[in-house]
Amino acid sequence: MIVRPATPEDAAALSRIHVQSFDDGWTPADITTWIARPEGIALLAEDASEQVAFALALQAGDEAELLTIATDPARRSQGLGHTIFRALDAEAGRRGLNRWILEVARNNLPAIALYKSEGFVEIAVRKAYYKTGDGRVDALVMSRPVGSSDRHGGA
Numbered sequence: 001m002i003v004r005p006a007t008p009e010d011a012a013a014l015s016r017i018h019v020q021s022f023d024d025g026w027t028p029a030d031i032t033t034w035i036a037r038p039e040g041i042a043l044l045a046e047d048a049s050e051q052v053a054f055a056l057a058l059q060a061g062d063e064a065e066l067l068t069i070a071t072d073p074a075r076r077s078q079g080l081g082h083t084i085f086r087a088l089d090a091e092a093g094r095r096g097l098n099r100w101i102l103e104v105a106r107n108n109l110p111a112i113a114l115y116k117s118e119g120f121v122e123i124a125v126r127k128a129y130y131k132t133g134d135g136r137v138d139a140l141v142m143s144r145p146v147g148s149s150d151r152h153g154g155a
């Protein structure tokens, strides 16, 4: 298993993972746009030449905003979420960024568990922020310092 920067050639595979992970999954063109942005950080995990997880972050001032993180549904709960986030955190550190910020739906329990085990804490709530099939759900805004992955537990 390796972690490497995503390139536009990866967009179709990453879109497949994203579409299986979110109701409003991104197209290959959406993914390419994010990968191409100079302030973007796009990393993927690859196993036997197959993309199995990826994450996209954006540099904004001295903050790193986690835009999305997703693992192939067939490969979840194997530590890939931790692996990809920690690689992203290391890259954010190399870029001199100071804080992580993210938004996550209050009912997304696997993601919240991942973020908490990586040291994120809730700093705000955006009420009824996301549309769901049957209504709206709050977004939790979570944050933590960049570069503190090695001080937290997990896979």
Ligand SMILES: CC(C)(COP(=O)(O)OP(=O)(O)OC[C@H]1O[C@@H](n2cnc3c(N)ncnc32)[C@H](O)[C@@H]1OP(=O)(O)O)[C@@H](O)C(=O)NCCC(=O)NCCS
Residues within 6 Å of the ligand: 021, 022, 053, 067, 068, 069, 070, 071, 072, 075, 076, 077, 078, 079, 080, 081, 082, 083, 104, 108, 109, 110, 111, 113, 114, 117, 153, 154, 155
């Ligand atoms: C969130 C997500 C990326 C986690 O990926 P993963 O590869 O399964 O993560 P890991 O195996 O590294 O597990 C990380 C942590 O997530 C939590 N977790 C994983 N699967 C879980 C589940 N089914 N239920 C509850 N918590 C779970 C655990 O706390 C785990 O930490 P631990 O191993 O220290 O206990 C994955 O579930 C996913 O792709 N979800 C759909 C996309 C999404 O919602 N992304 C986040 C919002 S942007």
